[in-house]
Amino acid sequence: MTIRSDYRGPALFSGGFRPFFLAATLFAIGVVPAWYLAWRGEIALGGPFPAVDWHIHEMIFGYGAAVVAGFLFTAVPNWTGRLPARGWPLAGLLALWIAGRMALAGALPLPPTGVLAIDQAFLLAVVAMITREIIAGKNWRNLKVLVPVSLLWAANLAFHAEVQIEGTSDLSRRAGTALLIFLIMLIGGRIVPSFTRNWLARAGAQRMPVPFNRFDALSIGAGTIALVAWCLVPDTPMAGLASAVAAGLHLARLARWRGMATWRSPLLLMLHAAYLMIPLGFVGAAAAAAGLVGLDVPSHLFGIGAIGGMTVAVMMRASLGHTGRNLVAGPWLTASFVLVLLASLARLAGYEPLLGRIDGIALAATFWAAAFALLAARLTPWLLTDKAAVRRPNARGPNTATKR
Known part of the structure; x- marks a missing residue:
């Protein structure tokens, strides 16, 4: 992988895996205990989702999406031979991810449509940035990885819609899980034997x-x-x-x-x-x-x-x-x-x-x-x-x- 020698910013934003693996790891420590306490009625969540749907959504589209982003922003430079994303693009993307978590938890005073607008922006930005890198590097054979990631973004939209219309998620929660499993079958099936x-x-x-x-x-x-x-x-x-x-x-x-x-x-x-x-x-x-x-x-x-x-x-x-x-x-x-x-x-x-x-x-x-x-x-x-x-x-x- 080509290394950019002139980067002088914080180490956290010197590679795609750093901010998103750290964010996912720290988030995972608290999100499950928070759901458990909310589910038992000991704390209240101010977001638009019931406690169970918030838990499921944040494990798939919060934690899971962060790990996927960290992996892709580390793997794509190896695939394309281009310089990795560093500095402000990663910091801005991390800020989008954090804003989504805050919106879903009710920390931002937004209506459900506003929460949706903020939450969907992260995966959409990931798809856009990865698409640009793969096309610029003419690494056409890896364009296929964009399909499940794009579908994951669509499943997130469906999750919000299903909760607002039906009162709870059903098909969309399984779809989000299934897309992450598909990515493991596809990418894990390459790296594990390698x-x-x-x-x-x-x-x-x-x-x-x-x-x-x-x-x-x-x-x-x-x-x-x-x-x-x-x-x-x-x-x-x-x-x-x-x-x-x-x-x-x-x-x-x-x-x-x-x-x-x-x-x-x-x-x-x-x-x-x-x-x-x-x-x-x-x-x-x-x-x-x-x-x-x-x-x-x-x-x-x-x-x-x-x-x-x-x-x-x-x-x-x-x-x-x-x-x-x-x-x-x-x-x-x-x-x-x-x-x-x-x-x-x-x-x-x-x-x-x-x-x-x-x-x-x-x-x-x-x-x-x-x-x-x-x-x-x-x-x-x-x-x-x-x-x-x-x-x-x-x-x-x-x-x-x-x-x-």
Whole structure:
């Protein structure tokens, strides 16, 4: 990637991942406990959404959108060979994101249409800036990534409309989740086996992950069909069958990436564990369509397990690599990821008590907040300071630092 040597501004705005990974991480610490207290009636939110809809919206279009932006503004310069966005453009975009969060929480005295106008501006600006960079760099093959991001913006508009018309979100909340899952299937399906192949090669392994081929395309296609059915008709046999097929294909896809061979690298194993939550989410969707579990089960397997797990794992790896640190998770980051997965499992228990009088919802909120508190404690100093000198191990091996 070309580096702009004349940048002299704050380190926070020297790379796209820095402001948005930091914002997403800090936001995630408080947003779930705030929803829990609002849901219990202990605090009041002044925005236009009911507490549950505010929670769902902010996890998808607040937290999720920030991580997507951070990833794209870091990846696109690698794709195009152009200089990365830095300085005022990133600061302005971050200000848009913060304004959206304030508007949805009722901190800005605006009518619902005013809240919508501010909230939708962030993803629209992201799409516009990424489009400009890809076209300017003539990187036509990566234009396809704009489709799910643009649809995510449209799903945000639909979410606002659905809440105002119907009183609560339904289809749009599943659509937003499904689009983030699609991005994980598409982009995660490239980076997970790629990182695994690099690590195994340094470890001297003989067997490598299977390269992307028609089976991967088939898996993504089947997953897309299942996600569309889950969005539109989640409680029908068609959705159940499509989800069951997608679950099997994505389990097979994951097995081809040789994840079990990476057990000595927790940072890499996290990516495989997070991707595993996608087929488990499809299993949950199939079970929900058959009436065996509630419709909230696949939502939380996808939302907390797959999206939460993958975004945490990617933010860890990108922050380590792009700030000049060795790709080693250490106990704090490992514990953070484990807590996210525990939060997804605890949430499935719902109102059932798990630890004394603590039910699954309270425990999931606690695990989630603790996970991001640990993540913030490690990432914040790195994201706010200049890039460190890469510290390479003395001996060559699986833990050798890389930039990716």
